[in-house]
Amino acid sequence: MKRIGIVFGGRSGEHDISLMSAASVLEAIDRTKYTPVMIGIDLDGGWHICPEDAQAIVDGSWQKLSVPLDFGMLKETVDFVLPVLHGTLGEDRTIQGLFEMMDIPYGGCGVLASAICMDKAMAKDIFLRNGIPTCAYQVVTGEEIEEDLPGVVRSLRSYFRSPVFVKPSNAGSSLGISRASTSAEIGRALLLAASYDRRVLVEAAIDGLEVETAVIGNSVIKVGAIGAITTPSEFYDFDAKYNDDSGTQLIIPAPLSKSIAEEVTSIAKKAYIATDCCGFARVDFFVERRTGKVLINEINTIPGLTKYSLFPRLWQEVGISFTEILDRIIELGYERYYDKNRRQTIRRR
Numbered sequence: 001m002k003r004i005g006i007v008f009g010g011r012s013g014e015h016d017i018s019l020m021s022a023a024s025v026l027e028a029i030d031r032t033k034y035t036p037v038m039i040g041i042d043l044d045g046g047w048h049i050c051p052e053d054a055q056a057i058v059d060g061s062w063q064k065l066s067v068p069l070d071f072g073m074l075k076e077t078v079d080f081v082l083p084v085l086h087g088t089l090g091e092d093r094t095i096q097g098l099f100e101m102m103d104i105p106y107g108g109c110g111v112l113a114s115a116i117c118m119d120k121a122m123a124k125d126i127f128l129r130n131g132i133p134t135c136a137y138q139v140v141t142g143e144e145i146e147e148d149l150p151g152v153v154r155s156l157r158s159y160f161r162s163p164v165f166v167k168p169s170n171a172g173s174s175l176g177i178s179r180a181s182t183s184a185e186i187g188r189a190l191l192l193a194a195s196y197d198r199r200v201l202v203e204a205a206i207d208g209l210e211v212e213t214a215v216i217g218n219s220v221i222k223v224g225a226i227g228a229i230t231t232p233s234e235f236y237d238f239d240a241k242y243n244d245d246s247g248t249q250l251i252i253p254a255p256l257s258k259s260i261a262e263e264v265t266s267i268a269k270k271a272y273i274a275t276d277c278c279g280f281a282r283v284d285f286f287v288e289r290r291t292g293k294v295l296i297n298e299i300n301t302i303p304g305l306t307k308y309s310l311f312p313r314l315w316q317e318v319g320i321s322f323t324e325i326l327d328r329i330i331e332l333g334y335e336r337y338y339d340k341n342r343r344q345t346i347r348r349r
Helices: 015-028 054-059 071-077 094-101 111-118 120-129 142-147 149-159 183-194 238-242 258-274 310-317 322-341
Strands: 002-009 034-041 047-050 080-084 137-141 164-168 178-180 199-204 208-217 221-230 249-251 279-288 294-300
Touching: 002 015, 002 071, 015 034, 015 054, 015 080, 015 322, 034 071, 047 071, 080 094, 080 322, 094 111, 111 120, 111 294, 120 137, 120 199, 120 258, 120 294, 137 142, 137 149, 142 149, 142 183, 142 199, 149 183, 164 183, 178 183, 183 199, 208 258, 208 310, 208 322, 221 258, 221 310, 258 279, 258 294, 279 310, 279 322, 310 322
Parallel strands: 002 034, 002 080
Antiparallel strands: 034 047, 137 199, 164 178, 164 199, 208 221, 208 279, 221 249, 279 294
């Protein structure tokens, strides 16, 4: 059986969410086809071989039960890698580049798509270039914020109507995001976002229903059900995503008209292709309440796979189990690996 390395943890602010996702993957993977090899990366960047114990992974005790792994031996340890690393240094192309250099097949998006989609501002530039509607936005840098915070705030106030959302361009799980209306709030939000990333994205707030859909495929792309998110919070923040008592509701299928649902599906495919995604991803949208206009928000190339997460539930809605989806992700990873290896890379004399 193929040894599937499930790589989790990492050095990002989403470390704990990765543990939850990895436990879910461990419990769902088909052990009649694959031998899971649990590989944890601690907060200092150390690699470990861990026991196949979902509870130990979630509660963090896996580190005490693990043995060190020299990641230079990864190719001898596993046949395939399934990265379950959310956020920076995992979802952002860095780990994908490592697997490419080591010639190890892996699941999910490649280097280019991972880099594009992790940087929300860059992804929005590509959406607009491809005629994919998104909300109004501006990008400022940490250097600009540090040098002239009042000037940056004035510029943003002249461009946007209040309120706005301010977020790190490279981050996930709503870390570092603020909703801001006044100059003082915008200033504080910019400083917070800049503490996570040197590029800060400022977006017009949308009065709309937040919906998400799941996509899977390489050249042949399939889109799952559409789910809606409602929360009593000002926005779908970290607590709303991962706290049982947050009051957040996930509604599947989303309460959309047939025409709007078809538009969400169509745009999800178009955005997936435009950003060179492959394997799988989750695509997030807003549907404006007043106009019904569909606006893409972002693409997550390693979406959450926890018990709270929409990605597996959106496939279950259309009759496909999480185990079957994991099978398909592995198949697609091998498909891309073999296709890439057929390409010419060296011109021989």
